[in-house]
Amino acid sequence: MTGSVFFLHLAGAIALLLWATRMVKTGVERAYGDVLRIKLRSTMRNPLAAVATGAGLAIALQSSTAVTLLVGSFAGSGIVSGIAGQLAVRGAEIGSALVVRLLTFDLSLLVPICLAAGTTMFMATEKREWRQLGRIIVGIGLLILSLEMIGQASEPLRDSRLLPLVIDYFSSDPVTAFLLSAVLTWLFHSSIAAVLLLVTLASRGLIPPELGVVMVLGVNLGSSLIAPLLTRTSPAPVRVVPIGNLLMRGVGSIAVLALFLSFRPPVTLLGATGTDQIVNAHIAFNCLMLVAGIPLASLILKASEAFVRMSTKQEPEPELADVEPTILHDSALKTPHLALGNATREAMRICEIIEVMLARIFELYEAADQKGIDALARLDDRVDRRHARLKLYLARIDPAEMTEDDAQRCSELLGACVKLEQVGDIIVRNMLVHVRKKVQHKLEFTGEGWRELAAFHAAVLANARLAFNVLVSRDATTARQLVAEKDRLRDTEKDTARRHFARLREGSVRSVETSTIHLDTIRDLKQINSLLASIAYPVLEERGLLNNSRLRAAS
Known part of the structure; x- marks a missing residue:
């Protein structure tokens, strides 16, 4: 050899x-x-x-x-x-x-x-x-x-x-x-x-x-x-x-x-x-x-x-994207495809913040502190500001200069932007309230209940990443997978609710104490998943893969 x-x-x-x-x-x-x-x-x-x-x-x-x-x-x-x-x-x-x-x-x-x-x-x-x-x-x-x-x-x-x-x-x-x-x-x-x-x-x-x-x-x-x-x-x-x-x-x-x-x-x-x-x-x-x-x-x-401490710069680290220069340049408004490119990049920044929020909220469910709660609320404020800027930027693109594809992309980005803002609101206005209630009353989930919530949250987080990919790539295969995961998650929700009520019937004290938080969290996560899955609908509709808002069988 x-x-x-x-x-x-x-x-x-x-x-x-x-x-x-x-x-x-x-x-x-x-x-x-x-x-x-x-x-x-x-x-x-x-x-x-x-x-x-x-x-x-x-x-x-x-x-x-x-x-x-x-x-x-x-x-x-x-x-x-x-x-x-x-x-x-x-x-x-x-x-x-x-x-x-x-x-x-x-x-x-x-x-x-x-x-x-x-x-x-x-x-x-x-x-x-x-x-x-x-x-x-x-x-x-x-x-x-x-x-x-x-x-x-x-x-x-x-x-x-x-x-x-x-x-x-x-x-x-x-x-x-x-x-x-x-x-x-x-x-x-x-x-x-x-x-x-x-x-x-x-x-x-x-x-x-x-x-x-x-x-x-x-x-x-x-x-x-x-x-x-x-x-x-x-x-x-x-x-x-x-x-x-x-x-x-x-x-x-x-x-x-x-x-x-x-x-x-x-x-x-x-x-x-x-x-x-x-x-x-x-x-x-x-x-x-x-x-x-x-x-x-x-x-x-x-x-x-x-x-x-010695190897770290003493000045405070900037918050995510707070000091980044804006990419919504007014000079690109006269050229729709450039403006839409800028808008797509800004939408992805919002996606990054939403992903961080979705990951951090579950960490707070397990070990909440006031610093973490305040930080999450500030992230939602950032989403709101970026959402407002992006919405106004898209509205200022001259419709007369847009092709049919440009107009459709503009509509997709605007719809996705609204949905992402709604996801942020659900995390802060609903799920963060559950966190505060859990801390205030010193509640603990059962081992089985916590594993169910963790698995459900992990599935939603994985689907969120799919949705963000679809928003950029407009890939039909990924879009189909995202909508199929939505159907699977609906079945998972039913199984989770059934097991939870079984624990209630058995008289589990911790299940009774956390029942409202458990069910409301599952509902909120399901609503977030539905909003994110809907980002795939324009891609599937364009390719004729939707039938009465449901997936057609693959040909």
Whole structure:
């Protein structure tokens, strides 16, 4: 096998490993993301529970970085404390290491089972939850398959005359090997993928265990850099937990490397084989970071907060789009297609604000504070101002200069603008009232009721994003999907109401106390979904896909 063919096979196997890891991660996020977020928020008050929850989430999401970003956003919103966030991240690192341990077993028989079962599940139904579960299972199968492919692709290295020279160089220069593995991990954006690559190569005898331990420490350094770099432009509070993880795990990996090179402990203490030694070194390091991180949590939190303050500009950050120059230029009014382009861009700004409002209102349902409530009300004021400007701008376009298509687009934008303003009003005038009532009376939903609301809200938020895409792209396929989702959501509402009344009949105290808020919230979300779905009607009507306000069968 030539060198170019070898690298092609190895690159393909590594690409499949990264893709499979992403498939599992996104599948879990789409199917169970809201449930996992709720679980994380509800268990972060107890330090041990925070560690266990972080580990469980990392195993489910196949990524400690995803957990770090999630916990960082919660800490930034004040939902969890900085110390609890750090402990959850420590647990996530251990969970990520345990995933590596699991994947080192011989799981080759699972490949055809996972591929067959997952594909069948994905293609046999249109239910989102089952399709995402099928995606997860297929991802697991591809993940195991990619490890086999990496092993097969690396076989020619056994006979390579160049490899021993490269290994000897890195063995004599462990700092370079440490930094190289850190860079590779950052490029992979996955410590799981990086450690699995090292394990596969070590199982073929291509990497000596001592060098493998050094590179595992480099993997941990590289992994600790990912979240801080991804959040470097985020608000300061969101960056505290990722920076704290870098200070603890990144600095810890450098300290452990120095100790390892100074004392040269026998790696046989970590296991009998090279594979076990590398994996156990990864697990032992993250367990050590957890043990050391508990007493150092307060110190690390103060240091990370100080670092974030020093690296953040002191002037207050501008509110979303408040300082952006207007794009509704009067000079374009004489050229309708230019003016409509400007109006479309302004409408998308309104869509962005509505999406933020729709996401934040549900966060307030779970953990409300006056600052968050006031901020949401200000967003609605911004929507009202932009709606008024856009409406007047569209009215000033000269009708005599517009073609029939221009006139239709103008009507679409005006209708969408009105609907978006109505959505903002529902969020602030209805749902925000429910939030205040829930806080005032200290009400709590039942676990089942909250999961139903979370799932319903997630579906509406997903449909909102579809509607915003339709407004720009005018894509008929997306428009059909949006209206079909409206019908599906109507059936979901009926099932939700039926289950809620069943809990009322059973005499659930919390169901009785929150009944009005529960049903009114479902009604408000359904009304929002209907308003957003109606954005698709002009596109479908133009293509003859509507029949008495209902979708025609696809031809």
